[in-house]
Amino acid sequence: xxxxxxxxxxxxxxxxxxxxxxxxxxxxxxxxxxxx
Amino acid sequence: xxxxxxxxxxxxxxxxxxxxxxxxxxxxxxxxxxxxxxxxxxxxxxxxxxxxxxxxxxxxxxxxxxxxxxxxxxxxxxxxxxxxxxxxxxxxxxxxxxxxxxxxxxxxxxxxxxxxxxxxxxxxxxxxxxxxxxxxxxxxxxxxxxxxxxxxxxxxxxxxxxxxxxxxxxxxxxxxxxxxxxxxxxxxxxxxxxxxxxxxxxxxxxxxxxxxxxxxxxxxxxxxxxxxxxxxxxxxxxxxxxxxxxxxxxxxxxxxxxxxxxxxxxxxxxxxxxxxxxxxxxxxxxxxxxxxxxxxxxxxxxxxxxxxxxxxxxxxxxxxxxxxxxxxxxxxxxxxxxxxxxxxxxxxxxxxxxxxxxxxxxxxxxxxxxxxxxxxxxxxxxxxxxxxxxxxxxxxxxxxxxxxxxxxxxxxxxxxxxxxxxxxxxxxxxxxxxxxxxxxxxxxxxxxxxxxxxxxxxx
Numbered sequence: 001x002x003x004x005x006x007x008x009x010x011x012x013x014x015x016x017x018x019x020x021x022x023x024x025x026x027x028x029x030x031x032x033x034x035x036x
Numbered sequence: 037x038x039x040x041x042x043x044x045x046x047x048x049x050x051x052x053x054x055x056x057x058x059x060x061x062x063x064x065x066x067x068x069x070x071x072x073x074x075x076x077x078x079x080x081x082x083x084x085x086x087x088x089x090x091x092x093x094x095x096x097x098x099x100x101x102x103x104x105x106x107x108x109x110x111x112x113x114x115x116x117x118x119x120x121x122x123x124x125x126x127x128x129x130x131x132x133x134x135x136x137x138x139x140x141x142x143x144x145x146x147x148x149x150x151x152x153x154x155x156x157x158x159x160x161x162x163x164x165x166x167x168x169x170x171x172x173x174x175x176x177x178x179x180x181x182x183x184x185x186x187x188x189x190x191x192x193x194x195x196x197x198x199x200x201x202x203x204x205x206x207x208x209x210x211x212x213x214x215x216x217x218x219x220x221x222x223x224x225x226x227x228x229x230x231x232x233x234x235x236x237x238x239x240x241x242x243x244x245x246x247x248x249x250x251x252x253x254x255x256x257x258x259x260x261x262x263x264x265x266x267x268x269x270x271x272x273x274x275x276x277x278x279x280x281x282x283x284x285x286x287x288x289x290x291x292x293x294x295x296x297x298x299x300x301x302x303x304x305x306x307x308x309x310x311x312x313x314x315x316x317x318x319x320x321x322x323x324x325x326x327x328x329x330x331x332x333x334x335x336x337x338x339x340x341x342x343x344x345x346x347x348x349x350x351x352x353x354x355x356x357x358x359x360x361x362x363x364x365x366x367x368x369x370x371x372x373x374x375x376x377x378x379x380x381x382x383x384x385x386x387x388x389x390x391x392x393x394x395x396x397x398x399x400x401x402x403x404x405x406x407x408x409x410x411x412x413x414x415x416x417x418x419x420x421x422x423x424x425x426x427x428x429x430x431x432x433x434x435x436x437x438x439x440x441x442x443x444x445x446x447x448x449x450x451x452x453x454x455x456x457x458x459x460x461x462x463x464x465x466x467x468x469x470x471x472x473x474x475x476x477x478x479x480x481x482x483x484x485x486x487x488x489x490x491x492x493x494x495x
Binding site: 003 | 067070071074075078079082089091092093095096099100103107125126128129132133136137140143144484489
């Protein structure tokens, strides 16, 4: 059962990383960290 | 050998050796720290100065690439056998997480160029490694190494790779994948114009490769100075041999019953592959001696009974979270075949400590003659508040005990009905453990926190 928990943590980690990567991109393009 | 439904006395509460809440807290801290290690270096790139944004999809693909590389680098930390990291989960679950998260890392790393090529098709020319700049060639090398790494891990047996060969290839490909990924990143340097940002990512890479050096160089050097000698080789029932090992020139280590160690018999601790085995001896022994009981299952294990007395061996341990410690009215040990070994350590330790907590052992074996430690278990029943229930796949004629496999019906015949109050320990073949966990969780409604299992199918 701990493996099932581990599988869920893997999926959660994947989702969090993808969402945070999208947030990174949004921060870059919406002007808050657009740079230049 | 079988018992009918019996009335079990309430247990004398044993001394708690481990607070369950602290393990849960450490598990939570573990996963939060893991995600911080992946995401903090990425978001650090937003600090200070940075070049103009290039469009959402380009920036998104780059973030995926950075995250994938960080995830790859962290893989070295997962397999570095740090007890503080592994204890909340158990080593086998950490290795399981290591395997599963590698698939996520591959997806992130591969998604990076795919999204980039869709958003900016002019970059497709970088796929030609003959004409592409070095920073793009490193990207290709990193990606191919990662795909080869995961492919050889998933299909090791189909590719007929010996375990030791595969393990060496795995380490080499991992170093190539991470190093080439960092060279690609530094070569491009789009976000790494600030020296401190470049230093941060290079430092993270050095840290992760340093973890590999710790496991493969420094730890073996430490073990080389703390060898063991084979004091005795005992043949047991069930084609099993017990190696009794004595520390040579040092005091040895203490372990908790149910834990395991990585054993190197043929070769030095620098040898690429050690093998994990549970300790089967009493944890109460004060002379540093440890025993491991190993069943002949082919390959390495088929040579164990030939190990000569006096041979120098090495043990890296102890590891594992498969230990008694939580109070319960009844401890239920469920063993199949060689899964009896950690249970023997638990029972021998209880006997040496005069601990009379009620214990029920459900022990599945193929035949009566193959029951490993059969006679010793009879003797332990007399010394402890222990009941042993043998479940035989092929029982002898006239057998009136349990037959077949350990099922929900077997549990219900031998356990007091307050199933959720008991503490369960399960060890045996993977198929058996899957079935038992399903019985406990789905049929008997035992909470996850009440049953513990440990598996050793690391690859």
